[in-house]
Amino acid sequence: MRAAILHAVGNDKLEIRDDVTLAPVGPTDVRVRIKATGVCHSDLSAMSGVLPQPVPLVPGHEGSGEVVEVGEHVTSLQPGDHVVINWRPACQECDLCLGGQPYLCMKYVIEGFTKGNFRFGGDETTAFGMAGCGTWAEEIVVPWQGAIKIDPDVSWEAAALIGCGITTGVGAALNTARVRPGSTVAVIGCGGVGLSVIQGARVSGARMILAVDPLESKHELAKKVGATHAVTPEGVPDALNELTGGSGFDYGFEVVGKSATIQSAWQVTRQGGDVIVVGAGAMDDMVSISAFSLLFEGKNLLSSLYGEADVRHDFPYFAKLYKAGQLDLESMISARIRLADLNDAVEALRAGEVLRQIVLMD
Structure with a gap:
């Protein structure tokens, strides 16, 4: 599959490769085919090192897609479900999660620095996903808590925006x-x-x-x-x-x-x-x-x-506000682009004139 890879922190350019593969889906993981993903300022911060991330890195954390495979222990999702990617998945078991602050849970943040789900090149080099996601790829593997089911009537672009910018x-x-x-x-x-x-x-x-x-x-x-x-x-x-x-x-x-x-x-x-x-x-x-x-x-x-969100409630709630005309998401999209255009999109965001550029996967 195709994915954009950052080889070193501080690099200005991404390498768009077509030989990227995924690690097998674990018992509590899901594989998602990305349909839309945003180009967010936090992606620039990851590329520059302001937000520390491991490399090689597949950037991207604001996305939506369709579930294509679930692990044997996953009961809340099934292939065909429309989901929003949650870049801060919560274990739902620690004191922070049980105390009503799932957005502070560190379990999968820490795991994201040690577990890379992407492979590329003849030597099967491991690449990591930004915030454990890496939505600047055609498919990703995330914990089941990192994929939140959403109404299929919501467009892929709107669902992607809900995944980060809107919720934040x-x-x-x-x-x-x-x-x-x-x-x-x-x-x-x-x-x-x-x-x-x-x-x-x-x-x-x-x-x-x-x-x-x-x-x-x-x-x-x-x-x-x-x-x-x-x-x-x-x-x-x-x-x-x-x-x-x-x-x-x-x-x-x-x-x-x-x-x-x-x-x-x-x-x-x-x-x-x-x-x-x-x-x-x-x-x-x-x-x-x-x-x-x-x-x-x-x-x-x-x-x-x-946004101090409990995404299990807030993603669907913001989708309802959008469907009711209370949130204007269309006006926030400044361009719809392709994966091959990501380097140009990064430069446009650095210049400051664009808002949300949305990558629509072919």
């Missing part, structure tokens, strides 16, 4: 912040996940949503999916005064993954408000907030990993 962003608003009806929201960063935060805030009933992004080309789309106002970072002080009288927003979402934008989110949030970090940043990018401010401004600094 909408979940940050609904699950982490629990945005209240009538509240005010600022969202810093209007890529695919930032637009999903905006949609989550809209669905929650926020009366005012400020979108902040240096690229004015993204402002119109931000308004289309729910933002009431949009500015560049330079326009934030004026917007803060005009929209909140200088007091700040109830919620400030950071969806970039940089210490500077985390501090910006802190600054635009009112006393007693919630600052939610959604962007995936680097381990050596340190955030500086004074101990005085942390206490006396009464703000809550929250992290939102994968």
Whole structure:
């Protein structure tokens, strides 16, 4: 089968190969034929080393597909099922899973660094899948918890978006912040996940949503999916005064993954408000907030990993919102491409002008 392979961290180019094979399906695994997969900023972070991953690596973690084989102990799925790939599968047995935080389960994260399910070349070199997935391949093998059944009426493209961008962003608003009806929201960063935060805030009933992004080309789309106002970072002080009288927003979402934008989110949030970090940043990018401010401004600094989702419930729920017209997923797709176009897609994402490019498998 075909797959895109990154041979070394920091490489600019992927090798698109057609001689890739898969490890056998284990008793608790499923094999999925990928139908659609997104090109997400986290894939760039994996390629650059910001998000550590083993190499050789098949990138890709946001995907949807059809189950083609299940292990002998798998009872929840069968061939023909439409599934969304869950890049953070939960063991459903540890204290975190049983305590309601399955998105923090580390079992399969750790396994992903030691177990590579791809093989290529004459010597059958092992390649790993990003986050244990590797959806930039025509087929993948994942634990059964990494494939969540979804309504077959949902398009492959929409299902793929639910697998990461939508769940991360909408979940940050609904699950982490629990945005209240009538509240005010600022969202810093209007890529695919930032637009999903905006949609989550809209669905929650926020009366005012400020979108902040240096690229004015993204402002119109931000308004289309729910933002009431949009500015560049330079326009934030004026917007803060005009929209909140200088007091700040109830919620400030950071969806970039940089210490500077985390501090910006802190600054635009009112006393007693919630600052939610959604962007995936680097381990050596340190955030500086004074101990005085942390206490006396009464703000809550929250992290939102994968939208704090329990994907067993949230994937199907977001699919229902999409089918009901509450989530606009079509507007977030900037291009539909083929697997052979991935290098061009990576360059386009680096340039910052595109939102979600979706690979449709031939």
